[in-house]
Amino acid sequence: MQTHLAEFIRMTADGEEADAILRKCVHCGFCTATCPTYQLLGDELDGPRGRIYLMKQMFEGAPVTRSTQLHLDRCLTCRSCETTCPSGVQYGRLVEIGREHVDTAVQRPLRQRLMRTLLARIVPNSALFAPAMRFGQTVRPILPRALRDKVPPRQQPLPWPSTPVTAHPRKVLLLGGCVQPAMLPNINVATARVLDALGVETVIAREAGCCGAIRLHLGYRDASLDDARRNIDAWWPHIEAGVDAIVSNASGCGATVKEYGHLLRGDTAYAGKARRVSELARDIVEVIGDLEAELGALARRRGVHTVAFHSPCTLQHGQQIRGQVERVLTKLGIDVRLPVNSHLCCGSAGTYSILQPALAYELRDRKLESLKDLEPQMIVSANVGCITHLQSGTATPVAHWVELVERMICN
Template identity: 60%
Template sequence: MQTHLAPEFKDSREGRAAEAILRKCVHCGFCTATCPTYQLLGDELDGPRGRIYLIKQMLEGAEVTRSTQQHLDRCLTCRNCESTCPSGVDYGQLVEIGRQLVDERVKRPVAEQAQRWLLKEGLTSPLFGPAVKAGQALRGLLPAALQNKLPVNGNPDSGAWPTRTHARKVLMLAGCVQPTLAPNINAATARVLDAAGIQVLLAPKAGCCGAVRSHLGDPQGGLDDMRRNIDAWWPQVECGEVEAIVMNASACGLAVKEYGHALAHDPAYAERAQRISALARDLSELLPDLVAALQSQLAGAKLPRVAFHPPCTLQHGQKLRGGIESQLRTLGFEVEIAGEESHLCCGSAGTYSVLQPELAYPLRDRKLGHLGKLDAEVIASANMGCIQHLQSGTETPVRHWVELLDAALQTRGR
């Protein structure tokens, strides 16, 4: 795609980065066929190609309007279009640049500003836990989109954290909201890795991966979160104590794997960010080691029938496809994946389901319709946002796959 940047963008870092991405696009439209919002709305401007045109026009000096902002807001950033694109367009990076530049030029309504501020500050705050308890007490007064994010039966139990030490050690990012809303995911991860001879370490000063602020119009705040995490992890990384930094939320894993790109312009952090990204692993990438270590421990265990939902951040962002399903089958689980539209987003997309419920819930119901055909005892996924969003629309239990593995190990009396 040929571009002619306006003077204000020609020499900017964002302008140069966007131009390089735009030049890869060949207008083919393959991306449109796999875009969830285009499938729902049927509007070219609510598909990747249309949004690319809007960003291109802005960079070439065209007027930016509230309509432009809304079309970019409706993008789930699921990156399905990247998996489809034959030209390798880095759409995820481009839409983030576009959103940042549009937000600098178009003022949002006051109520919208307040909602986005509360999300980015509230979800990443140490006060998030107490706020959740207050929200549970006042549940009936909250909007449905927020009610669906709160645990129904008080605070879920996480069980015991392992105390053994092992020669093999990994750092794990606990996350910002997961320790409050779904603490068993982290504890289950630690127990499963412990059973395989791997010790989980936590850096107390590490927090949000940076995605929340970055996706809510605060790119500098997102970069600060990334820098804080790098500082928190660096002592154990520098001395070689850990072999990897593990994320059990695929959205966080994608974010940390992109620290090197996000901080490439920062001379104080660029080199360390690259090192951190090189060490970042989605928990599923450890599964081959876990299978070898745990197979005998699971022999004879009664395992549930599982319908697996692969998060977009796993299959399209990290490009990790099929590994969880195949390794769980090796361990004895009966795992199926919906044959129809397994590539499409469930509508969670971080804070998207709060900000765009009129699109998020039809996508959820569409996904659950396909998963329901598998007649499974449990739905499994690899990202807390997807798990919560799907659970709000079904009576079938929705769990992280590592919780299923942990439960099976505990059943065997480990």
């Protein structure tokens, strides 16, 4: 694709990156076949190719309208198009640049501005989000359905592993996250218990917090980079002490941490450290997958034997991890089944289900229909947002796959 960037973006870091990405696109349209919003709406401008044209026009100086903003807003950033693209177009990075510039050019309606500001300030801030979630869980039965869908019932807590810290020479840092400890805290505990059983100690740096994904996707890039810097500062003493990996059990967070090196490439104080963090970042399945022999020796069959696996977009398209969760669960004697549309998004997509509820619920219901056809005893996934979103539409239990592993191998 030929490009002629306008003066406002030419010779900038964003301009150079956008130009390189745009020039890779050959207009083939393969991406439309795997774009969830194009499948729903049938509008070229609600598919990757159409959005690329809109961004190209914007970067070349054409007038930017509310319509451009709307079509970019409707994108889930699922990155399924990246998996499909034969030319290697990094659409996810392009759309983040595009959203930032369209928001500079077009002022949002007041209601949208308020909603996005609240989400950016409250959700990534555990000091605000945790008490709000506890209150929501207390009054959950009387909440309107739209709110009740976002508030999972309070979990019966699992105990953190009690093995003395000297028992395991291998140590990993676990990204505790901002939303997950309040919404579904047993995911982190189950992760620590499974790793403990496999001979790995889990360390959580209390000063670390949100990975930055929430603010990044809402267009608050500077605040997102501050989140990344805070985490790097919290993790760096442990990195210098020799931790084996920085582990995430929320695939959306893991995808973002793996991008720290890119996001902070222009920060002379943090670029090197950010690259090192990205090198150490691993999804929990990558760590457990390396310990398959130990895992198989611990397996105890406990009730659940047929599960449907929903692979989050941030796992299969963002991190390009496919087949590993299925292999781990199969190693434990579980029959793992995949839906026919396993490459398509469930509609959660961070704050998308709040900002674009109609599209999010339609995608959820389509996904649940295909999962129901598998007749599973349980649905498992790898991201807290997907788990909560899917559970809001089905009576079939939905859990993180590592919680199932914990049930299988831990006392």
